[in-house]
Amino acid sequence: MSELLKVPTMAEFMAQGKQPEVLFWVGCAGSFDDRAKKITKAFVKLLNKAQVEFAVLGTEESCTGDPAKRSGNEFLFQMQAVTNIEVLNAYEVKKIVTACPHCFNTIKNEYPGLGGNYEVMHHTQFLKTLLDEGRLSIEGGQFKGKRITFHDPCYLGRANNVYEAPRELIQKLEAELVEMKNCRRNGLCCGAGGAQMFKEPEKGDKDVNVERTEQALNVKPEIIAAGCPFCNTMMTDGVKAKEKESDVAVMDIAELIANAQDL
C-alpha cells in the first residue's frame, strides 16, 4: 500500500519551480503518533485519489506551538510560530489544510498577528470542497446504514464554529448520523485540550474522556467519528475503559471516507 502514497515536499515543488495547490500541515500527532499516522495516510490517499497537487513541509515542519501557548508559555509559542511563519512565507504558501483542529486554530487565528496570513482549512472542510467540486466521490460502502455519532472537537466547533462539514461528509456515507446529548456548540470536551493531553488530570472523581465516551455510548453507535487526533486518542481510551472496543470503533472522518472506498 504505502508505496502507492505520493507525498511530495515543498522543497521538491520548489526545485521544480512549481507551487502546489495546497500545503498539507501534518502536525506532530499526525507525524509521530501511531494512531494518528493512520489518519494522515487515509487523508493522503484521498488527496491522491482526487489528484490534488499538495505538498508537505516534511522535516521542515515543526510544532505550531499550540500546547505551549495554552500552557501559558507565550515565549515558546511565539518562537515556534515565527520560525514556522518564516518557512511558510519563504515557500509563499497561500493555502493550508490540516487534520488537526489545534494546528488549524493556531495557524488560522494566531499566526496572522505574527505575520503569517494563509487560508486555513480543516481536512473535513477541504474534503467537503473536493466533493462539491466533483473531484471526489463518496460512497457508503461498508458504512452504509451504520450508526455513527460525531464528537465535535472543541477547537473546530466552539472555537471556530465549524459544525456542518464533518456531518455532511458522514451523511454522504449513507450512514445514520446520531447526535449525542451534548453536540455542536454544547459538545463536551474529550479532556485533551489546553495541553491536558501531556499531563495527568487533576484530582477528581472521573476522567473527562470517560464521561464523554459514556455520552457517546448512550446513543448506541457502531462508530464514534472524530475530527482530531487528540480526541481520537481520548475517545479510544474511553471506549477501552468501558470495555466496548469490540463493539464500537473510533475513526477519523478521513478514515471513514477512505475505507468506504477500500483505499
Place this chain on the structure above:
Amino acid sequence: MGYLPNILFAIVLIFGVGYFARNVKKLIRNIKLGQDVDVSDNKPQRWKNMAMIALGQSKMVRRPVAGVLHVIVYVGFIIINIEVLEIIIDGLFGTHRIGLKVLPVSLYGFLIGAFEILACLVFISVTIFWIRRNIIKLARFWKSEMTSWPKNDGNFILYFEMVLMTLFLVMNATDVHFQAMNSGNIVSQYLVALFNGVSETSLYVIERSAWWLHIIGILIFLNYLYFSKHLHILLAFPNTYYGSLKPKGQFNNLEAVTNEVKMMMDPNVDPFAAPAEGVEEEVPAKFGASDVQDLNWVQLLNSYTCTECGRCTSECPANQTGKKLSPRKIMMDTRDRLEEVGKNIDANKGVFKEDGKQLLDNYISREELWACTSCNACVEACPVSIDPLSIILEMRRYLVMEQSAAPSELNNMMTNIENNGAPWPYNQMDRLNWKNE
C-alpha cells in the same frame, strides 16, 4: 407642615440616588485598575451584540425554563419601573397619580393594568426561581462556592422582588379612588376583598404606607446592587458590548513577547546595544497575571457583571468530573479580590498598600488553573459574554513565564518542543517517516 412629606421624599430620593452614584464611581475606579485594552474596533457588531445578547436575552433562552422566566422578570422590571416615574413626580410635588391628569383615563388604565399583570407574572416567576434554588436544589446553585453570602444574596434578591411586587399591588388595591375608577385594576381588584371591613382612614394609611415602602424599597434595592451579584442588570449591557468579537479559539498574542522574540530572531540586532536616545524601553512589569491589576479592565468588568448563575460551571468538563475548577468561582474570586483591593485603596488615601495577598493562591489555586482544558464551554454558556478562560490563561502565563511553575509533565512537553519541535521526544528529521511505514 403641608410640605413636610414632599421635603422628606426629596431627601430620601437624593440620599438614595446619591449613595448609589458614589458607589458607581467606586465601581468605575476599580474597573479602571485593570490594564488597558483596545476595544474600539467594529462598533456596529458590538452594538448588535449588546442588542441581541443583553437587550434581546438571546443566550438566556438557550435554557428555556430559566430563560423564559428570566425574560418575564426582566421585561416586568423595566416596564413596571415606568410607574416609578409617576411615584417620583407625585412624591416631589405632592400630587396623587399625576398620570391621570395628563393621560386619558383609558390609556392610564391600560398602562397600570399592564403593570399589574406583569407584577403578578414577576411574582410567580420569582417564586419559581426560589423553588428551583431552595426546594428542587438545582445542582449549580449548590456548588461549593455557593455558600454563605452568595447563597443568601441569591435569595435576598428574590425576596426583594416579591415584596416590591406585593407592595405595588397592595398600593393599588387600597387606593379607593383608583378602585372606584375601575380601569387598570385588573389584578388588584381581587385583592380588595382582603381589606373588607377596613375603615377608609385605615385604608388610606395602608395605601400611603405601601406607596412609601415601595419607593423606599426600590431605592434600597438600587443601593443593594453594588454589594450584590445583581449588578448584572446594569453591567450586562457594557459587558456584552465589550465582549470578544474574535473566534473563541483565538488567544491574544502578547505584544511584549513578540518584541523580544523578533529581537532574538533578527540577526542584525545587537542585543547589547544601548537603547536609542529618548526611546523609552517598554518592559512590562510582569508576564501574565498574579493579581487583579495585571488583568485588563474588560476582565474586571466581567467579574462585576457575573451574576453567579453557574451555567459556565455546569458546562465545564473539569467541574463535571469532580475537579476543583469552577469558572464561576474564577469570576467571583476576581471580583472579591478586586473589591478587597478597592477597599485597601479607600483606606489608604487613594494608594494601594501592599497587603501580602494576591489573586493567585490566596483566592485561585494552581490546582484549579491546571484543570482547565481550554474548551471554551464556559465562554459559550455565559448569557452575558463573560470570558473566564482568558483569566485562567493569563494566570497560567504568570505561573510559567514568571515562576517556571508548570506541572513537570508540561515542562517535559515544552522542553521537547524547544529541542525537537514536537511535544514528544521524536527527532524532527523523522517527521516524514510515516510516508514509508
